[in-house]
Amino acid sequence: MNALDVAGIVCMTAGALVFLVGSIGLLRLQDFYARLSGVSIAGALGTALLLLGLLLHYPTVDNAIKIGLALLIQLATAAVGGNAIARAGYLVGVKPTEKTQFDDLAATEKDG
Amino acid sequence: MTLAITIGIMVAGGVYLMLQRGMVRIVLGLVLLGHSVNLLIMSAGGVFRRDLPLLQFGTALTAGDPLPQAFVLTAIVIAFSIAIYMLTLAASGSDDDTEDAS
Amino acid sequence: MNTSLLPLFVAVPLVSAGLLIVLGGPLWLRRTLLLAPSSAALLASTGLIWLTRDGAVFAHNVGLWQDGIAIPFVADVLSALMLWTTSLLALVCSAFAIATGDDRRPFFATLVLVLTAGVSGALLTGDIFNMFVFIEVMLLPSYGLLAMLGALGRLRAGRIYVTVNLLTSTIFLAGVALVYASAGTVHLGELAGAAKEDPAVAVGAGVVILALSIKAAVVPVHGWLARTYPAASPAVTALFSGLHTKVAIYAIYRLYAMIFDGDAKFLWIGVVAFTLTMVIGVLGAVGENTTRSILVFHMISQIGYILLGVALFTELGLMAGIFYLIHHMIVKASLFLSTGAIEHTYGTGALDRLGGIAQREPLLALVFMGAALSLAGLPPFSGFVAKLTLVTAAVDDAQWTAVAVMIAVSLITLMSMLKIWGGVFWGREPKPHELPEPAVVGADGSVATRTTVPVKIRPALIAPGLVLTATTLCIGLGAQVLLDLSAQAAAGLMDTSGYVEAVLGR
Amino acid sequence: MTHLMWALRVLRFPFYAGWEIIRTSFEVMWDIVTPGSASTPAFVEVPIRCGSDLETTMLANLISLTPGTVTVAVRRAPATLWVHGLYVKDRASFLEGIREMENHILAATRLTGPPESAPAEGGRN
Amino acid sequence: MHYIDIGLAAIVLAMAIATYRILTGPSAADRGAASDVVFFGFVGLVAMLGYRLDTELVVDIVLVSALVGFLAALSLARLITGGKR
Amino acid sequence: MVLLILLIVLAVTVASTPLLDRLLGRNAGWPIAAVFLGLTLLVAAQAPQVLGSGEPLEFSRPWMPQIGVELHLRMDGLGWLFTMLVTGIGALIMAYSTRYFPPRRRFGFYFLMTLFATAMSGLVLADDVVLLFVFWELTTIASFYLIGLSGPSASRPAIRTFLLTAMGGLALLAAAVLLIVRTGTSQLSVILADTSWTEDTGFVSLVAVLVAVAVFTKSAQFPFHYWLPDAMAASTPVSAYLHAAAMVKAGIYLAMRFTPAFGDLLLWNTLLIVLGLTTAVVGAVFALQQHDLKRLAAFSTVSQLGFLVAVIGVGTPEALVAAAVHTVAHALFKSALFMSVGLVDIQAGTRDLRQLGGLRRRMPVTAALAALAALSMAGIPPLLGFISKENLFEAFLHAPGPAWFGPVAGAAAVGAAAFTFAYSFRFVYGAFWGEPRGDAEERTASEARPSFWLPAMTASLGGVLLGLTVPILDTMVNEVALNATHEAADAHLLLWHGLNAALGMSAAAVGLGALLAWRSRSGDALAGRDLVPVTGVWIFEFLHEGIVRVGRRTGDLTRTDSPAFHLGVPVVLIIALASVVAVVGLDLPPVAGQTAMGLDWLLVGLMAVAVGAAVVTRSRMAGLALVGVAGFTVALWLFFLGAFDVALTQLLVEILTVVVAVLVLRRLPKKFHRVKRSRTALTAVIAIGAGLTAAVGAYALTGRREISAAGEYFLGNAPEDTGGTNVVNTILVDYRALDTFGELVVLGVAGLIIIAVLHSSGLLPVHSSRRVVVGGTNAAYPPEDNTVLMRTVGRFLMPLLVLWSVYLLFRGHNEPGGGFIAGLVGGSGFALLYLAAPSDDRARIRLAYPAIIGAGVLVAAFSGFLGYADGSFLKPLHAEIPLAWGGYFHFTTALVFDVGVYLAVVGVLLTALNELGLERGEGSVREPEGFRTDRPSAQASGDDAPALDGSTTGGNR
Numbered sequence A: 001m002n003a004l005d006v007a008g009i010v011c012m013t014a015g016a017l018v019f020l021v022g023s024i025g026l027l028r029l030q031d032f033y034a035r036l037s038g039v040s041i042a043g044a045l046g047t048a049l050l051l052l053g054l055l056l057h058y059p060t061v062d063n064a065i066k067i068g069l070a071l072l073i074q075l076a077t078a079a080v081g082g083n084a085i086a087r088a089g090y091l092v093g094v095k096p097t098e099k100t101q102f103d104d105l106a107a108t109e110k111d112g
Numbered sequence B: 001m002t003l004a005i006t007i008g009i010m011v012a013g014g015v016y017l018m019l020q021r022g023m024v025r026i027v028l029g030l031v032l033l034g035h036s037v038n039l040l041i042m043s044a045g046g047v048f049r050r051d052l053p054l055l056q057f058g059t060a061l062t063a064g065d066p067l068p069q070a071f072v073l074t075a076i077v078i079a080f081s082i083a084i085y086m087l088t089l090a091a092s093g094s095d096d097d098t099e100d101a102s
Numbered sequence C: 001m002n003t004s005l006l007p008l009f010v011a012v013p014l015v016s017a018g019l020l021i022v023l024g025g026p027l028w029l030r031r032t033l034l035l036a037p038s039s040a041a042l043l044a045s046t047g048l049i050w051l052t053r054d055g056a057v058f059a060h061n062v063g064l065w066q067d068g069i070a071i072p073f074v075a076d077v078l079s080a081l082m083l084w085t086t087s088l089l090a091l092v093c094s095a096f097a098i099a100t101g102d103d104r105r106p107f108f109a110t111l112v113l114v115l116t117a118g119v120s121g122a123l124l125t126g127d128i129f130n131m132f133v134f135i136e137v138m139l140l141p142s143y144g145l146l147a148m149l150g151a152l153g154r155l156r157a158g159r160i161y162v163t164v165n166l167l168t169s170t171i172f173l174a175g176v177a178l179v180y181a182s183a184g185t186v187h188l189g190e191l192a193g194a195a196k197e198d199p200a201v202a203v204g205a206g207v208v209i210l211a212l213s214i215k216a217a218v219v220p221v222h223g224w225l226a227r228t229y230p231a232a233s234p235a236v237t238a239l240f241s242g243l244h245t246k247v248a249i250y251a252i253y254r255l256y257a258m259i260f261d262g263d264a265k266f267l268w269i270g271v272v273a274f275t276l277t278m279v280i281g282v283l284g285a286v287g288e289n290t291t292r293s294i295l296v297f298h299m300i301s302q303i304g305y306i307l308l309g310v311a312l313f314t315e316l317g318l319m320a321g322i323f324y325l326i327h328h329m330i331v332k333a334s335l336f337l338s339t340g341a342i343e344h345t346y347g348t349g350a351l352d353r354l355g356g357i358a359q360r361e362p363l364l365a366l367v368f369m370g371a372a373l374s375l376a377g378l379p380p381f382s383g384f385v386a387k388l389t390l391v392t393a394a395v396d397d398a399q400w401t402a403v404a405v406m407i408a409v410s411l412i413t414l415m416s417m418l419k420i421w422g423g424v425f426w427g428r429e430p431k432p433h434e435l436p437e438p439a440v441v442g443a444d445g446s447v448a449t450r451t452t453v454p455v456k457i458r459p460a461l462i463a464p465g466l467v468l469t470a471t472t473l474c475i476g477l478g479a480q481v482l483l484d485l486s487a488q489a490a491a492g493l494m495d496t497s498g499y500v501e502a503v504l505g506r
Numbered sequence D: 001m002t003h004l005m006w007a008l009r010v011l012r013f014p015f016y017a018g019w020e021i022i023r024t025s026f027e028v029m030w031d032i033v034t035p036g037s038a039s040t041p042a043f044v045e046v047p048i049r050c051g052s053d054l055e056t057t058m059l060a061n062l063i064s065l066t067p068g069t070v071t072v073a074v075r076r077a078p079a080t081l082w083v084h085g086l087y088v089k090d091r092a093s094f095l096e097g098i099r100e101m102e103n104h105i106l107a108a109t110r111l112t113g114p115p116e117s118a119p120a121e122g123g124r125n
Numbered sequence E: 001m002h003y004i005d006i007g008l009a010a011i012v013l014a015m016a017i018a019t020y021r022i023l024t025g026p027s028a029a030d031r032g033a034a035s036d037v038v039f040f041g042f043v044g045l046v047a048m049l050g051y052r053l054d055t056e057l058v059v060d061i062v063l064v065s066a067l068v069g070f071l072a073a074l075s076l077a078r079l080i081t082g083g084k085r
Numbered sequence F: 001m002v003l004l005i006l007l008i009v010l011a012v013t014v015a016s017t018p019l020l021d022r023l024l025g026r027n028a029g030w031p032i033a034a035v036f037l038g039l040t041l042l043v044a045a046q047a048p049q050v051l052g053s054g055e056p057l058e059f060s061r062p063w064m065p066q067i068g069v070e071l072h073l074r075m076d077g078l079g080w081l082f083t084m085l086v087t088g089i090g091a092l093i094m095a096y097s098t099r100y101f102p103p104r105r106r107f108g109f110y111f112l113m114t115l116f117a118t119a120m121s122g123l124v125l126a127d128d129v130v131l132l133f134v135f136w137e138l139t140t141i142a143s144f145y146l147i148g149l150s151g152p153s154a155s156r157p158a159i160r161t162f163l164l165t166a167m168g169g170l171a172l173l174a175a176a177v178l179l180i181v182r183t184g185t186s187q188l189s190v191i192l193a194d195t196s197w198t199e200d201t202g203f204v205s206l207v208a209v210l211v212a213v214a215v216f217t218k219s220a221q222f223p224f225h226y227w228l229p230d231a232m233a234a235s236t237p238v239s240a241y242l243h244a245a246a247m248v249k250a251g252i253y254l255a256m257r258f259t260p261a262f263g264d265l266l267l268w269n270t271l272l273i274v275l276g277l278t279t280a281v282v283g284a285v286f287a288l289q290q291h292d293l294k295r296l297a298a299f300s301t302v303s304q305l306g307f308l309v310a311v312i313g314v315g316t317p318e319a320l321v322a323a324a325v326h327t328v329a330h331a332l333f334k335s336a337l338f339m340s341v342g343l344v345d346i347q348a349g350t351r352d353l354r355q356l357g358g359l360r361r362r363m364p365v366t367a368a369l370a371a372l373a374a375l376s377m378a379g380i381p382p383l384l385g386f387i388s389k390e391n392l393f394e395a396f397l398h399a400p401g402p403a404w405f406g407p408v409a410g411a412a413a414v415g416a417a418a419f420t421f422a423y424s425f426r427f428v429y430g431a432f433w434g435e436p437r438g439d440a441e442e443r444t445a446s447e448a449r450p451s452f453w454l455p456a457m458t459a460s461l462g463g464v465l466l467g468l469t470v471p472i473l474d475t476m477v478n479e480v481a482l483n484a485t486h487e488a489a490d491a492h493l494l495l496w497h498g499l500n501a502a503l504g505m506s507a508a509a510v511g512l513g514a515l516l517a518w519r520s521r522s523g524d525a526l527a528g529r530d531l532v533p534v535t536g537v538w539i540f541e542f543l544h545e546g547i548v549r550v551g552r553r554t555g556d557l558t559r560t561d562s563p564a565f566h567l568g569v570p571v572v573l574i575i576a577l578a579s580v581v582a583v584v585g586l587d588l589p590p591v592a593g594q595t596a597m598g599l600d601w602l603l604v605g606l607m608a609v610a611v612g613a614a615v616v617t618r619s620r621m622a623g624l625a626l627v628g629v630a631g632f633t634v635a636l637w638l639f640f641l642g643a644f645d646v647a648l649t650q651l652l653v654e655i656l657t658v659v660v661a662v663l664v665l666r667r668l669p670k671k672f673h674r675v676k677r678s679r680t681a682l683t684a685v686i687a688i689g690a691g692l693t694a695a696v697g698a699y700a701l702t703g704r705r706e707i708s709a710a711g712e713y714f715l716g717n718a719p720e721d722t723g724g725t726n727v728v729n730t731i732l733v734d735y736r737a738l739d740t741f742g743e744l745v746v747l748g749v750a751g752l753i754i755i756a757v758l759h760s761s762g763l764l765p766v767h768s769s770r771r772v773v774v775g776g777t778n779a780a781y782p783p784e785d786n787t788v789l790m791r792t793v794g795r796f797l798m799p800l801l802v803l804w805s806v807y808l809l810f811r812g813h814n815e816p817g818g819g820f821i822a823g824l825v826g827g828s829g830f831a832l833l834y835l836a837a838p839s840d841d842r843a844r845i846r847l848a849y850p851a852i853i854g855a856g857v858l859v860a861a862f863s864g865f866l867g868y869a870d871g872s873f874l875k876p877l878h879a880e881i882p883l884a885w886g887g888y889f890h891f892t893t894a895l896v897f898d899v900g901v902y903l904a905v906v907g908v909l910l911t912a913l914n915e916l917g918l919e920r921g922e923g924s925v926r927e928p929e930g931f932r933t934d935r936p937s938a939q940a941s942g943d944d945a946p947a948l949d950g951s952t953t954g955g956n957r
């Protein structure tokens, strides 16, 4: 087992744990909008670490391009997906927690 | 054995859903059943040879039986075709409830 | 014979279907594209019957791959007979659909063509997975045909139809998987007798047969058929009745003969189930009050008769069953078409709303009654020969209960046929206001309020049924022709070595 | 020369973004694994300087990717994002954080680097 | 037992937790968000399995998953709003 | 030959009735009568051979050689007698009909009557039990229509008659089949000559009972007698023919024909004698009770047939002689009587005895011929009826069985004969003597023209003539008795036999009858009284109703539109099958390798979680998502099992299923329907049963052999055979391209039927519970700006998807990919376009997607046809194409095939997105123009179908 392999395993295990924490966030965080942070932990950092681990295991140029591309796409789409779901939730009136300090979006409606 | 258990779980869930009211749950149940049969086909080829039948990458000696794989591929597409049609029926004409009395 | 032509039974209608979508074109062209493949298939299958009449079996490895690897297309006299009958029905039902205007609906012609291609494929293939595929090719268009045409309840019926058929196909596929798991092949030639030797194969093949029985609407899994067929348009019901359940029946005959090699130890199950099917079906029929629901329950009952042939699994029984199968396909379609002509014109098939049609439509009455008497097994129609040979076969096999039931059931069959006759053809003519609006708008798109009882049923609506009733009469009078072919087919099922030799060269 | 500088800024951007993601992820993860919650959530209107759809998208996506913030709504003219922040101590510091991100993005997308002029303070107080 | 199996178990556990959130909601938006996590978990699992089962080809699956997984998220978002764009 | 001529002439007559009817109207009866007369003479001319030398005429042709059935005709003495009756009486009735009916066309009548005559002739000449049955049923069918001809009121009686006689027919069929199978032949004369089966008491008893049922139903014997009076709805000529010569006589013929087999069987004797005499008495009593002349005559037939059946039951040659004579006598007097009823009915306008009386003055000829016929019926010398009754009495006295049986039978016969005398008297006296009782019309009745009464008079005088010259019948009746019993008879028929028991019985019958007629005021005292509480018709209708009710209940068993029921039954059946297999047990080979790997358990756990959650959730969205999770888990499983292509396909399909499902789910409520607890419990039990079945089945029945021969072949030969190294793909596009072709058709058709169904039914609107609550002015609301993120990302993803999909398509033969996967990836691109569009209008994909589907099918088929160049449909062709940068590209038509697959997949996805994803105008299934302009090919389709344009191209809406 070479150094890259070890690094790969470390990356992957770390990614998996980050992922786990992210999904625990789905349980623990207070409202829908907060829970979206759990999603981005898993989708961004978690997935990125896992892909990196994979690349370290198969370190070829070919794979670097493919995995790099995959990571880029993954991050871009995870972000847009997160945005779409956040907005959808907002549109159908998912209530934020009582602790929410202010809501500039709701204000745009009153102005309108 | 693990595959058999998986199949059992899916069939139980699929049958349960299929016997409920409402077209959507029936469709979901049938989708699960379809998946389970696909796994059964894989199981029919034997689960102890698990290498890819891609001869560029591996050897034919340990590759899984390719014939069931081809069957499953065909079955997946057919099941997909019917599933989207059934979903259309679910939202066509009236509510997707399949029973008169509530 | 150049066996490489066999796949054309599938390919030609599919090409025609594809052209219909891509080209569109004027109505005459679309109708030509609809009718030409069935006409060609009718001619080709006539030739095929001629070539196989002495028991010859033709096989073609599609793609010319080696024996056992390729999907074989196989034609023997049984598949040739089925091809002939299905082509005839497709042609006649299409003609009827043209007369009712059904063929102007989106994709109607395309779907019918795909349906016939699927049926032909299922009849010709010698590979059970491929059979699954072709059964699906046959079913998909049917899902659409049922739900896009027909009465108010068509969507409800469509839901039952598609879900039950999908479940059944799933079960079928599970059976195929189990067969492959034990036998390591899905090739019918290699499976010859496998279930007799290996109980594990028998279980798998049993699951396949069970699935086919559901598709054939054997009691107790008949309910779906009774609920769905009456909701389709008459042309579609006729098409389905002639093709769908019958392909399942064909497959039961074929697979039981091939895979089980007619294994005697399971036959009693069939005798029980099929006898029950006769009884439950006919009782259901006599209890119904619209033409089509009566006919549909009958179909269930008759399916019991047809399948009894395979449950006897004697040369005589198989011959009788095959004869019955061909006869039934023709007669049943004729009945659906002649009552369909009434339904189309009068807007209802309810017995208590119709009456006196024999007086107004003597020809149609004759067409209906010929087929009805044939169905009930009365001479000189084909149904009589069918019943006679089947009863003889059952007596020969000492299946006394089945014999008694067959005889009693045919009386109740007659009773329910007379129920239609008394309710629709004799009796008081309906007043205009008692009839609903026409179910389908006129060819010019107009929807008129009904002020008079429809004047006359158009000849184009009567002719298709007439062709079929004439056919049943001819089959009855010249029974030896079809009996000979059926006997030959039965011989091929009793001794499958010819089939195996043709597909495997050994 | 400009191009070389730009290339360097482009190369730097992924490391910046990666670092931001890691940093904010650990912030939120800490909140998750420790009992209780330190959150002070709010929906904040964020005026931005991004001109093209690409820049807007990059900013909005980076906001969404970094745990603790998520873009909820977008307006192109005048360019504005509405962001849900989990830890909004006060509006100004939150806007400052976003502005920082924006600077990095504009540095990577524009040959000339980020505009030095501050945006009109269209935000609310 | 392989080192990586701990990670595999962790992801499966994470997916199970997300499944719980799909089940309990409470809002449709929560279900959508949790579904997203399950999908990411799937991508992660594939990556780890590529390592574990020694198949470089998983890179292809990962790439395709990343390309199309997005669709699921967008679709679910669309469902939440009943089709409003 | 004669027999063939006979039947051919009859058949030609039947066929020519439409023409005759068109030319002559009711007078068509004349030429038909002439033909019948000619045939009668022809048959009569055969008497020297058939009766004299006892040589039957025979004719035979094969019909159904497979079961040994032949067109075998045979005329012996018995056949001769009945053929004479059929044609002779037929001639009279046909002639009579020309004047009975008003002058207009009577197509159905003559057609059916001649058909009836043909069937009846065939029946008595058939020497094959199957042929016999065929003609037997033909008479049933013909009589059904003849009765039904009389209009709506006759339909019920006709149906009752049909069902009852058909029941008898079925009994006959059963008997026939039993005999065929037992004796190995269907030739009647051979069967009857064969004594082997008659010695098996059980078998012969069964057959005898079946034949007896046929006889009783056809000849209207108690308890099946009710149909005959019921059938009086038919016109009088029909009744005359039915009662005198056809239909009912078929039963008599059958009983006589089978006497050689059953004559010595006590069961047969007893059954026939007891029921026959009961019928004779009951029928006679009922006859006396009637007001309607026709009904009186009908009950009289019932009674007379009772005599005949009973005497056949005696079974001795003497008894059969009596039966033969009485058959002739009855044919003559009954046809005359019916014809006279018709004469009265037409001339006087009624046949009700309460309105008639004294007609002899105005209708003397009719009165005379009716009186002669009635006297014959009453058994008064010197008429033929007297002689036949004498013989009957004599025969009854020698009935088999215990010693007391003969005298008792005789006494019963005398009783019946007394009633016969009484009702005969009632008939003649009530109509022709006494004073007119009714209104104006029959007071002015006049005698019919000779052409109308002549046929009746002929029959009537026939009874007189034959009575006076009765010895000329000796040869015939002896031959008949010989044919019917296979024992020689030596009868000498005479008017005067001397003072014997029979004469005493005749005298007693006449005396008692006279007394009865006097005491009952010629029957008036008894008429119209209900002697029994129920009628046969009531019993029939009761049973009929009962069967219909049972049928209704039977139908109710499955009368539900809930798919759950129809889906549950098959599942339960499977569980039952599995349970049986489990109980019986199977001998299974050992497991062939490792069936579980450690990692597998992860997937088991994941699946359990997903399925468990999917089962309990009540949210539609959650259900969809959770089933999706299960689908992903399946993809992982496939990946575990080395099915890389399949896993990729599964993944893509799963995503696209979600995409499409969402389009549908938004139109439905958020929650699933509530289900009762009891149902939940039941379905859970079934589900667990099914799950166990599946798990145990999968474990027990799979994985117990090494890799299959086919699998080994593919792995070993694919590169060489096909030039591809992705073995699964080579199976899909080379070895089993036919499967794939079917599969792509299935997929394409799914697209088409989605369009077709939506064209006819439309979609639900978006469900109210899924509406957006935020106002239109909220910054989160405007779609144009808020979708900018996904559009921007999409702009970069789209080319990647396209490139990637083309790459996957081309490399599929060697590496993971192929038409399906590529098509799904390409289709995903369109899905992305759809999802990211800021408005429906911009989301609409302006491509002729049905045409793309069609093109896919055509391209695939085209590659298939290319294969014919090398000998087979779908056989791939290969070519090495040199590349510009060196090397070769291995081209195969399998790639063309894969392009077809690709097109179909893309077409279907486009269809689903456009058809399900876009809102339509309210109440309209039309979509805006613009679509059409993109598709010139679809234009023509609407040309002559204005109401349903776009009839083959759903996109053209």
Ligand code: NA
Binding pocket: B092, B093, B094, B095, C155, C156
């Ligand atoms: Na509905």
Ligand code: NA
Binding pocket: A036, A037, A040, D063, D064, D065, D066, D067, D068, D069, D070
């Ligand atoms: Na975030």
